[in-house]
Amino acid sequence: MNASFNRRQMLVALGIATVAGAGFKGNSLFAASSVDSNLRFGKAQNFSWKGLQAYAMELSRHPYNQPKPSPEVMAIDYNAMVKISWRDDKTLWANDPERATRFFPVNRAAPVPLKIYVVESGQSREMLFSDDLFNAPTDSPLHKLPKDQMGFGGFRFMNPDRMHDWLAFMGASYFRAAGDQDQYGLSARGLAIDTGLSHPEEFPVFTRFWLEEAPNNGIIIYALLEGPSVVGVYRMTTYQKNGHVVQDIDCTVKLRKTVERLGFGVMTSMFWYGENNHRSGKDWRPEVHDSDGLALWTGKGERLWRPLENHEVTRVSSFSDVNPKGWGLIQRDRNFDHYQDDNFFYEKRPNLWLETRNNWGAGAVNLLEMATKGETDDNIGAMWVPAGQAKAGNRYDLSYRLTWLNSEPLPKPSSYVIDTRTGMASDDPVGQDERWSKPGLEKIVVDFEGSALANLPREGVEFVVTANQGQIIYSSAAPVAGFSNRWRATVEVKPVANQVMELRGYLKKGNNAISETWLYAIG
Incomplete structure (x- = not known):
């Protein structure tokens, strides 16, 4: 996850880059096609999902030759990228407001040259790279790329106004969508290998993409994932629905090598501080985070909520399950006054929810929380880790749906957590006075809200x-x-020194639970 910093900065830069265009007439091999004729393509090849799966399985038998970025590629940094833009007259599917696509060149944050193909009627053709596809200053390092380092760094689907995008892929296997309020936040990844361990993690890369039009203004994105330890292929049927971005994903992954921790359905986000740890933030804003909790829907149907935390050391929490129904990193707090940021609009950050579409078996949702002292680090991760050793030769075939949205994808439980706050435990009979504090104890206050609590x-x-x-x-x-439908739960605890205390709580009336289950870790 530590590779996210430059990628995050770069995507912010690209989001404010201006777009202009003046073009040359390219040589398209898509005659009478919806593909723009100003692009140039290679020879046609037969293409199918089954064929791509078979190719990946054969590829897994051979070692991965990881490319080494040249100094010219690494010179395309943040400052260089803000001066580079895709030429408007080279936009793929330019006349389609739902699918208009633009591309990034290789750069410091995405140094592996990608091959991009367009699929039509069972045939794929490679879109040929040239620096003439971009507007760039004459002294830009883009014009100095060695021939074997030329290539695309990623792509994005544009909104009808062509000023912003609604989905972007760039760097390793990262991608992200803007959600209902046209505001980027957290990201997804195709796969994670050895994330959150003491040794460096491996970052597999989407090295090839195939783009195909789908019914109902959708787009099918096929991707080949490669790394020293893995080969995989992904089919992502992507479309916009009621302002949400929905991706139905099928993946086939095979391990070249045994790995210690293998993660699927990977999400990365940022949590600096919130109402539960506001003392750790040295900023004027009350809260700063892209997501404030992990929501889980277990295989047995239980609804869980785990507030996020910025710990002093890296912490991994594991939530065991069998055939989970779904999970997601959620920004539940949507009140502007709680952030007071009219530049980055944290209250508008999208949620990301994963719903499984086949049996995932036994395993655990892992929550990774790394220490951060600012808002530019993606320090939060969530992923599914299958049970058992991830051995060389293992094959995984998983299907799931990702939904990027600003509401919550499931009906909220009859009552649910809206706030978690921590503070001093005190015997003060009037208020909170440090002279009455209880050494070694901590106080946690949890607010629940919902219909089950109305006038209770x-x-x-x-x-x-x-x-x-x-x-x-x-x-x-x-x-x-x-309040007619809000209850406050209070708990005072005495943790064990230098140990993590995991708490689990819910509201109960008689023999019935009347809230979702709250989880928290202290110590």
Whole structure:
């Protein structure tokens, strides 16, 4: 995940780059096609998903020759990229407002030259790269690329105004969508290898893409994933629905080598500080984060919510499951006043929800939380790690749906967590005074809201909370004054020194749970 920093900066730069155009007449081999005639293509080849899967399986038998970026590629840095733009008259599917596509050149954040193909009627043709496809200053390092280092660095699908994009791929296996409010935030990845371990992780790369028109203004993105330890192919049927971006993904992955930790359905986000750890932020804004919690829908149907945290050291939490229904990194807090940022608009950041579409078997959703001192690091990760050793020769065939949206994809539980706050445990009978603090204890306050709590009598409701270790000193639940459907749960705990205390709690009335399950880790 530490490779995300430059990619994140680069995508911000590209989002504000201007677009202009003046063109030459290219030589297209797509006669009478919807593909723009100003692009040039190679010879036609037969193409199918089954054929691509077979090719990947054969490729897995051979070692990966990882390209080494030249100094000229690495010279295309942030400053150089903001001066480079795709020529408007070279836009792929230029006359289609839903599919108009532009491309990035290789650059420091995406140094592996990609091959891009367009598929039509079972035939694929490579889109030929040239620096003439871009507007760039005459002294740009783009014009100095060695022949074997020329290539695309990624691509993006444009909004009808051509000023912004709604989905972009660039760097390793990263991609991200803007969501309902045209605001980028978190990212997805095709695959993660050895993420969050003591040794460096491996970053497999989407090295080839095939783009094909699909019904209902959709686009099918086929991708070949390559790395020293893996080969894989992905089919992503992508479309916009009610402002959301939806991707139905099928993947076939085979390991060349045994790896320690293999992650699928990978999401990366940023959490600097929020209401639960506001003391760790040295900024004037009340909160800064792209996502504030991990939502889980287990194979047994339980709904879980785990607030995110910026720890002092890297921490991995594992949530075991069998055939999970889904999970996602969610920005549940949508109140501008809680962020006060009228430049980056954190309240508009999209959520990303993964819904499984076949049986994923046994494994765990891993949540990775790395320390950060700013908002430019993607320090949060979530992924599915299959049970058992990820051995060389293992094959995985998984199907899932990604939805990028600003609401939550599932109906909210009858009551759900809206805030988690931490602070000093105190015996002060009037307020909070450090002179009355309880050394070694911590206080956590959790607010729940929802229809199950509407005008609920106080009697008979309790906050059921358990811990894997340490002591729970006190817990309570009560309605919040002035609200008809909000309750506040309070718990004081005594963690074990230098140990992580995992808490699990929910509201209960009689024999029935009346809220989703809240998870939290301290220590």
